[in-house]
Amino acid sequence: MYKFIFIISLCAAGSGWAHPVSFEDSKGVMGYHSPVLSHFQLNYSFRHWFAVGVHHFDIPDTRANRFSNFVSTNFLLKRWNGPSYQGNIYAVLGVGQSKFGDTSLGATLTKLQFDIEDRQYYFLTSYSQINSVREVELQDLVVRAGVAPYVASYKDIHSWLILEWRSNNVQQQGAFEDVTPFLRIFYKNLLFEIGQSFNGLTRFNYIAHF
Amino acid sequence: MKMLFTLIFVLNWSLLAKESDSHQKAELGITEKPQMSHQGHGEHKGHKGHKHKEGHKMKAGLEKMTPSQAVVKVQGMVCAFCAQGIEKNFKKKNEVSAVEVDLDKMQVLIKFKKGQSLTEASIKEVVTGAGFQYKGLKDAQ
Structure with a gap:
């Protein structure tokens, strides 16, 4: 299982675009990939407000391999079900291990996310942090806004244009900011996003719910 | 006279x-309006009523009837990706034969198997279990 997660996470991985808790009894596979940060996660939702997950972060570094693995509890802290919109606040708390070169340390993952959307507009912001027992290893701040060029029905293919601003602060590497326009397409339980940042980095994300 | x-x-x-x-x-x-129980969690057995139809003799006594479908109003169902939960969890119910999600009207049409139905409490449980707000059943069935 660990090998499977690790292999998948090398070519895919993410955070800041998905709901860490979904509907009751659902399984989620989510990946975000970029040349500077990758994140892969599997979630199982026991309730619509509570899920457990496993995560793999891969943070490329020229000096040594840097990656982290966590098990997490994910919570929907607050949901607003409006007449034409939905808003959510999520929290993710994880414990695991961070590895940099030959050094392996105990670590924690914390994440807070807010999103709100209707059928045409979408806004999300999230903040993630990985702390090892020694230091803050990663700070990841994401702000996204999206618009649907057409309002699709339930069984149609849905398309969104999304602009993402992202700031990664990796220990000993410094901050890296980037803006990426994404094209999101989803159909039924499958979602895929692809984008190229203003710095020329290709990123792609995917989610599947079962 | x-x-x-x-x-x-x-x-x-x-x-x-x-x-x-x-x-x-x-x-x-x-068709007949569903007689959904507003209390309890057991499955609904149907309601009693008369059947009027040309060419058929009215049966003596009362005949059991169940609603063939229900239209559920759901608040917050703006995302097709998220509405999967409602469809999936209704389909898990033995009494349900088909589910149709309508994002435009924010409602879900549930078709029941012949002679079967769900209580309103069960329907509400599925909707809230998927993370949405239950807004009741629509009158016309």
Whole structure:
């Protein structure tokens, strides 16, 4: 299982675009990939407000391999079900291990996310942090806004244009900011996003719910 | 005598009007309104009522009927990706034969298997379990 997660996470991985808790009894596979940060996660939702997950972060570094693995509890802290919109606040708390070169340390993952959307507009912001027992290893701040060029029905293919601003602060590497326009397409339980940042980095994300 | 004729005429007229109304409803696809229990969690066994249909003799006594479908109003269902939960969890129910999600109207049509239905409590449980707000059942079935 660990090998499977690790292999998948090398070519895919993410955070800041998905709901860490979904509907009751659902399984989620989510990946975000970029040349500077990758994140892969599997979630199982026991309730619509509570899920457990496993995560793999891969943070490329020229000096040594840097990656982290966590098990997490994910919570929907607050949901607003409006007449034409939905808003959510999520929290993710994880414990695991961070590895940099030959050094392996105990670590924690914390994440807070807010999103709100209707059928045409979408806004999300999230903040993630990985702390090892020694230091803050990663700070990841994401702000996204999206618009649907057409309002699709339930069984149609849905398309969104999304602009993402992202700031990664990796220990000993410094901050890296980037803006990426994404094209999101989803159909039924499958979602895929692809984008190229203003710095020329290709990123792609995917989610599947079962 | 005149009074008797008038009474017979009024009774006939009211019976014809009632029959015509039931035909109109049938043409519009309107069936019996579901008798959803507002309390408890057990599955609904249907309600008792008379069956009026041309060419059929009215059965003596009362006949059990169940709603063939229910239209559920759901608040917050703006994302097709998230609405999967409602569809999936309704389909898990043995009583349900088909589910149709309508994002435009923010409602879900549940078709039941013959002679079966769900209580309103069960329907509400599925909707809230998927993380949405249950806004009741729509009148026309």
